[in-house]
Amino acid sequence: MKRRHLKILRELLRQPTAPFCEEAVVQAVGRWARQRGVAMSRDPAGNVLLEYRRRPRRGRPHWLFSAHMDHP
Numbered sequence: 001m002k003r004r005h006l007k008i009l010r011e012l013l014r015q016p017t018a019p020f021c022e023e024a025v026v027q028a029v030g031r032w033a034r035q036r037g038v039a040m041s042r043d044p045a046g047n048v049l050l051e052y053r054r055r056p057r058r059g060r061p062h063w064l065f066s067a068h069m070d071h072p
Contacts, residue, residue, distance in 0.1 A: 008032065022069040 011032070015024040029048055033040040039051045048069070 017070050019070045025069040 012025060012028055015028050017025050026042075026048055029050070030040050032038075033050055039053055041049045041051075043049060
């Protein structure tokens, strides 16, 4: 695993979290997104959505990642 990926994981995994108490993780993700110009929003269920708004090359796939924030 690349060093920069480990740094991101360590930052997320050090956040306190429990079911229905996930705001520290949400805030850490928000900081990461702001630093990189990635748009962050939340849907009605409270899921965090990140969108990199650069036009993809034609035919390139879109990626979706999913994770539980209450037990990373």
